[in-house]
Amino acid sequence: MSQAEPLRVGVVGLGAMGAEHVLALSEHVPGAQVVAVHDVDAHRAGEVAASVGARVAGSAEGLVADADVDAVVVASPDRTHAPLTLACLATGKPVLCEKPLGVSVAETAQVVAAEEAAGRRLVTVGFMRRFDPGYLELREAVLGGRVGEPVLVHCVHRNASPHPDATTEGVVGNSMVHELDILPWLTGLPVTGIEVRSPRSEGLREPQLAVVELGRVLATVEVSLSVRYGYDVRCEVVGTEGAVSLRPPARLDVARDGRAGVVVAADFRERFAEAYRAELAAWVAAAGRGGATGASAEDGHRATVVAAAGIESLSSGRRVAVPPG
Amino acid sequence: MSQAEPLRVGVVGLGAMGAEHVLALSEHVPGAQVVAVHDVDAHRAGEVAASVGARVAGSAEGLVADADVDAVVVASPDRTHAPLTLACLATGKPVLCEKPLGVSVAETAQVVAAEEAAGRRLVTVGFMRRFDPGYLELREAVLGGRVGEPVLVHCVHRNASPHPDATTEGVVGNSMVHELDILPWLTGLPVTGIEVRSPRSEGLREPQLAVVELGRVLATVEVSLSVRYGYDVRCEVVGTEGAVSLRPPARLDVARDGRAGVVVAADFRERFAEAYRAELAAWVAAAGRGGATGASAEDGHRATVVAAAGIESLSSGRRVAVPPG
Amino acid sequence: MSQAEPLRVGVVGLGAMGAEHVLALSEHVPGAQVVAVHDVDAHRAGEVAASVGARVAGSAEGLVADADVDAVVVASPDRTHAPLTLACLATGKPVLCEKPLGVSVAETAQVVAAEEAAGRRLVTVGFMRRFDPGYLELREAVLGGRVGEPVLVHCVHRNASPHPDATTEGVVGNSMVHELDILPWLTGLPVTGIEVRSPRSEGLREPQLAVVELGRVLATVEVSLSVRYGYDVRCEVVGTEGAVSLRPPARLDVARDGRAGVVVAADFRERFAEAYRAELAAWVAAAGRGGATGASAEDGHRATVVAAAGIESLSSGRRVAVPPG
Amino acid sequence: MSQAEPLRVGVVGLGAMGAEHVLALSEHVPGAQVVAVHDVDAHRAGEVAASVGARVAGSAEGLVADADVDAVVVASPDRTHAPLTLACLATGKPVLCEKPLGVSVAETAQVVAAEEAAGRRLVTVGFMRRFDPGYLELREAVLGGRVGEPVLVHCVHRNASPHPDATTEGVVGNSMVHELDILPWLTGLPVTGIEVRSPRSEGLREPQLAVVELGRVLATVEVSLSVRYGYDVRCEVVGTEGAVSLRPPARLDVARDGRAGVVVAADFRERFAEAYRAELAAWVAAAGRGGATGASAEDGHRATVVAAAGIESLSSGRRVAVPPG
Structure with a gap:
């Protein structure tokens, strides 16, 4: 299995889940490179960034907008899920959003509508059990x-x-x-x-x-x-x-x-652990082709x-x- | 474990369950002797009786009343459970009644009341899982x-x-x-x-x-x-x-x-199979002392x-x- | 299952195994009554005897010879197994001998020969796994x-x-x-x-x-x-x-x-525990008919x-x- | 995990095992590309080659010598294992040789000696259970x-x-x-x-x-x-x-x-299946760095x-x- 250029990934939220994703992307998932990270705790962001040779983004929104970021992992607190996913959709970037997709039915419905408007699947919801x-x-x-x-x-x-x-x-x-x-x-x-x-x-x-x-x-x-x-x-x-x-x-x-x-x-x-790695690998492969995998925005909305x-x-x-x- | 005189048991109802009880009492349970059986199917009753050297009772009521029957197993259809159990209580005989104890709450309440009037536990309900x-x-x-x-x-x-x-x-x-x-x-x-x-x-x-x-x-x-x-x-x-x-x-x-x-x-x-045998053995031992074991009339009523x-x-x-x- | 007269059992050797057998015979095995026990520790013998209403025999040989003992359990040290089993054979009494049947091939061969001379199976060797x-x-x-x-x-x-x-x-x-x-x-x-x-x-x-x-x-x-x-x-x-x-x-x-x-x-x-009880129950039933069950003297010899x-x-x-x- | 140039792999022997390896290298192992295959059955070689876009080598020796092959998998019959492994050692190429490493102790000793002479580990023996x-x-x-x-x-x-x-x-x-x-x-x-x-x-x-x-x-x-x-x-x-x-x-x-x-x-x-994939992945990673992994020539010799x-x-x-x- 030969590889083309690696997918440049940005990760927002570096709690237990986000840090695990950074590690997995760096060590176990082929074809990906974590290039930018963000966390409200700047010190923590600095540490994680240093460990994988990524840069620290000043804000979540800045990371999403960064032209050198191809795709985004959202692992920040639940209330930020829908807004950041919407931001990714606005820039046309594939996004892996940790579950839940939003904190209300209104929010998740908005994500579904925005993706529909975008005309193609860009959202993957992190229901890792599917992997x-x-x-x-x-x-x-x-x-x-x-x-x-x-x-x-x-x-x-x-x-x-x-x-x-x-x-x-x-x-x-x-x-x-x-x-x-x-x-x-x-x-x-x-x-x-x-x-x-x-x-x-x-x-x-x-x-x-x-x-x-x-x-x-x-x-x-x-x-x-x-x-x-x-x-x-x-x-x-x-x-x-x-x-x-x-x-x-x-x-x-x-x-x-x-x-x-x-x-x-x-x-x-x-x-x-195995499910998370498989999920990331599948997502990186799909995002590399500009798309999504696993649970869709519609699935995430439905669960909500x-x-x-x-x-x-x-x-x-x-x-x-x-x-x- | 030495034995006194065996308990003379009568069995009413010789369907799958009743026939199994007759067999278990004859072959696996110490201290019991099946002396009388009854079934609406007289031919079947004759066969089962012959196999263990018991006599065939002409009616369920007759079996219960028989002075040579010390204790009774009721394994006939559900609607007969409460009436036969009441008959046993009337003659002061220990009875092992297959579950359910009755087909209505009114019936099972009646059994509880009758046993209470009798002043001592005589009823065991056949919830064999307890054994x-x-x-x-x-x-x-x-x-x-x-x-x-x-x-x-x-x-x-x-x-x-x-x-x-x-x-x-x-x-x-x-x-x-x-x-x-x-x-x-x-x-x-x-x-x-x-x-x-x-x-x-x-x-x-x-x-x-x-x-x-x-x-x-x-x-x-x-x-x-x-x-x-x-x-x-x-x-x-x-x-x-x-x-x-x-x-x-x-x-x-x-x-x-x-x-x-x-x-x-x-x-x-x-x-x-093991539970049924243990239930019968415990019941025979308890009935031999004029009492009961396992699930009580109250338990049977409560389940109903x-x-x-x-x-x-x-x-x-x-x-x-x-x-x- | 009705019972005739209980089998009067004598138990020689009241270590862990022997005491367990006394208990099982008294509480779990139908048709048996422990009437005599013996142990080199007279105090222990007294305690065990009292617990089940048996008498203490002054010697193992005396217990075997006792006319009021129908059958014998040998649970004393290994070197006594063959001699006591031979003593039982000499009196024509069924014997359940704990394994091994003897401490040498010569000993166990002697038991086999003695039983053959007796003309019928009287020896059961305590290979409880068979039960x-x-x-x-x-x-x-x-x-x-x-x-x-x-x-x-x-x-x-x-x-x-x-x-x-x-x-x-x-x-x-x-x-x-x-x-x-x-x-x-x-x-x-x-x-x-x-x-x-x-x-x-x-x-x-x-x-x-x-x-x-x-x-x-x-x-x-x-x-x-x-x-x-x-x-x-x-x-x-x-x-x-x-x-x-x-x-x-x-x-x-x-x-x-x-x-x-x-x-x-x-x-x-x-x-x-279940195997020991089943073994004792089968042995009591067989000994009550003057015979043996389970592993034979020949089996015991062969294992030796x-x-x-x-x-x-x-x-x-x-x-x-x-x-x- | 970003990738450099893929490792160009040649596979000799396309029986069940070899074909499986070709498939796994193409679909499940990051960083590898099967560029050449060989089998004594030229028709089969053609089919397998076509399925993954590789070329067919005219001989096993030719495949090993091919300058566009970085590393070799030997999955041909047992008697060819040692000779082909020696050929790889002679060209300084990493080789994954299916077990056994040779059909005689003399053969496997020769491989050990040849690798020692080469001055670095190049041989991996396909004891996949280690993975x-x-x-x-x-x-x-x-x-x-x-x-x-x-x-x-x-x-x-x-x-x-x-x-x-x-x-x-x-x-x-x-x-x-x-x-x-x-x-x-x-x-x-x-x-x-x-x-x-x-x-x-x-x-x-x-x-x-x-x-x-x-x-x-x-x-x-x-x-x-x-x-x-x-x-x-x-x-x-x-x-x-x-x-x-x-x-x-x-x-x-x-x-x-x-x-x-x-x-x-x-x-x-x-x-x-999982062990084979992990073995191939580890081997591709090691071979990409010019080395070996898993069981060594010495291990393979020892097993022989x-x-x-x-x-x-x-x-x-x-x-x-x-x-x-």
Whole structure:
């Protein structure tokens, strides 16, 4: 596989996620070069820039406008996602925007409209699970009819401990949103209704349990923030001919100290390291051709619509219908 | 373990379940002797009786009244459960009644009242899972705090194919009722609310998906009647310190024909063979002392109350509150 | 299952194994009554006797001769096994002798000859694995042709830490002897050769690794005494059509503290609790009819013959042929 | 990760393995371009060349000598491995030679000497398992002391059915050779002795069972060619503090047709697809810098020395000592 000129990438937001992306682009993804970075913390920006030989952009907007930046990764705080994605669209640059695509349905609708106006796909939303080898095999099995017609899906999404800034709405909008994106992708069916509840009625309301309707398919989604034992994501699809599920992704069995089994991933970065790299590689390849890959602006918008319905349900205690796209 | 005089048992109802009980009592359970059997099919009754040296009773009521019968197993059709159990109570005989204890809340309430009037426990309801070695270990782990305080429970209950007489209500009252009994037993908490739905809105409405509330604990229950691949019962409890679940009960791993793994049980009799035997053994021991074991009339009544709420929910499409006890 | 008069059992040797047998006979095995016990430690004998309402016999020989003892369990030190078994044969009493049947080939040959002279089977050797539900299923699968003709067997037999009295020869004669009994039982083929080695050339030579020949089948056996993590016994049979193996016998999966999997059994008593009970129950039933069950004197002799060949191999560093029976 | 000029690769031998390499280099490996191919079957060479835009070289020697070829992959029959590797060394070109490095100890010693004379590492031997993510994690665990000091290793290497050209010697030299390379790599210890046997004494002698000594560590190796159910490679390392093993690499659990578990890989190409790509990627990167990676000529020679000892053992029926390097 020979390469043409590398794609010159700018990265906005250098928190854990953004820094990881810079590292992955520099060390593991062919055909890319991180040429500019930005973060509100200028010191941090300087450090990261130095580590990969990039320059520090004075502002996010400046980075997007920079003529020497071919494509942009947006990993800054959620409220900046839609505005920066819109800025990229305005300059005609491919953008990989971390999920969620925006903090409101209005915002994400605006991104969809702007991309439509641009006349071609430029937006990729960072739903990295679509690039996880396990999820890809699962989808291939389901859509290939390996278990007949899908009837039920069970999703589990557990974190060891909550982020200090975690909010009840964020459990839906930042965590469950992964499942809200994956469910239609796995089944080929749009979400038509959602009901979310929690055993806790005050404070940080987690765990949350959702029942999601996708036409003739029903799904359960557990999102837990504080299971202590690690980061654990599971998915099973039950069909008319059988059932298929993700296996725990560990490569080793360890017997020690009276126990035998696997070591659980500590967090999402460890669990989805391969997915993030594959996502970046696919995005770099697509952006190099001026396009996009993975989850589209429409997919990102759709996930936000469903998440908003979920938040409404959690608050009202009732099922909320979701008009299909 | 030395034995006194064997308990003389009468068995009413010789369908698959009843015949299995007769066999187990004769071959695997110490201290019991099947002395009388009854079935509406007299020919079948004669065959079963002959196989174990019992006599055929002319009627269920006659069997219950027979002075040479110390204790009774009721395995006849559901609508006969409560009447026969009441008959046993009237004669002061220990009775093991297959679940459900009755076909209506009124019936099961009547049994509870009659036993209370009798002044001592005589009724055991056949929720055999309480005697399954796996469920027993799971309960011990949960109540012993192995995973902290329980927060969520996930139950799966799958059958290969529906019984020809299966009904939508029966999915709740005959199948899910096992989980409705096991959930409080596992957590020590009463059910306080239930919501049941199905992706199918007509015909035999299955699979069914329930969200069950037990105070601060939320549970999901999937009951499927037609997964084709076998009979599969699962249970996971998630707590504040970790999670614990039943492992598939197979004893062998088989690698053949391009696949490696376990053979799935064909049906509930195979899956719970050990539980049924342990249940009968415990019941014979308890009945020999004039008492009862396992699920009580109150437990059986409670499961019926929750099942009725579940059926109402399935029909109304809304959560139904269940007054605690 | 009704019972006749209980079998009056005497137990010689009240170490961990013997005390466990007394307990199991008293609490879990139908049709038996422990009426007499003996141990060189009279105080211990008194305690155990009191706990089950048995009397203390003044000597092992006295217990065997006692007219009120119908059958005998021999769980005293290895060097007493053959002499006490011979004493039982002399009085015509069924005897369950813990493995090994004797400490030399000469001894075990003498037992075989004595039983032959007695004209009927009275001896059962305590190879409890033959009653383990997993091994029974494995054997049924193998002999039933589930994986075609057997070609290879892999056995693993690990202990957490060595007994203080463990010896290099004892690793073969006391531990590996279980596999030396099970291999012919599983395959239906006699051992024809053995080679044993250890990575340690001095001190307590363990782990040991044996290659065992059973005609056209080859087997590997690992016996380790100090793996720290627990007691772990495995067995896989590879045949011309596939492979079948024992699954770890745990009933629960536990996720805690960054790990997910099973709790490993602490020792053989925990791992084979069910096997010991089933063995005792089968023995009581057989002894009640004046006979024996499980591994015969011939089986016990045969295992000793092969173990002796293994010890010779370990010492000489060469394969040792074993004349088939 | 930006790229310089792509490495121009020539591939000799376009059988299953070579064709796979051409495909992987063209589609999955960054920084490489297949510019020339050769096969004794000119028609096949033409097809493969056309599919990736390469030219067909008239002879293997011509391809090696071609000034427009920077580096060479040797995937032609075993007897050509050493001669072509020597040719590459003579021209100073990096070469990835499929295992085995040669068909005799004399040949592989010659390659080692030639590389030594060249003054720098140019040879990479295609022991792809060293690039398998599972084996890499296993090695890291073992060398990192996760299970204490290694004491035993158990390897299993099963094929569904033998290649039509399979020979008894080839079972050692072509199949078991993978384990003979991996064992020292995993433990950091050289092989010091080997004993190989088979339950079959004539015809194609397989399965084969080896006991391999690596100083204080003992290893068992099963190589089977005809297990029918699929391609299955396992490895467990037992240490002084516990045990660690490869998990089956499947990503999905499938429940269908009465069975639940994983789909077994069909062959080595499927099982080690990721390893082959990682190997090629690492080799292209190293060759681009004029060097080598993975298993060295010395490693390849060493594996051949041990395999020769194994073949001798199989024939003589005795353990064969291997002088450490």
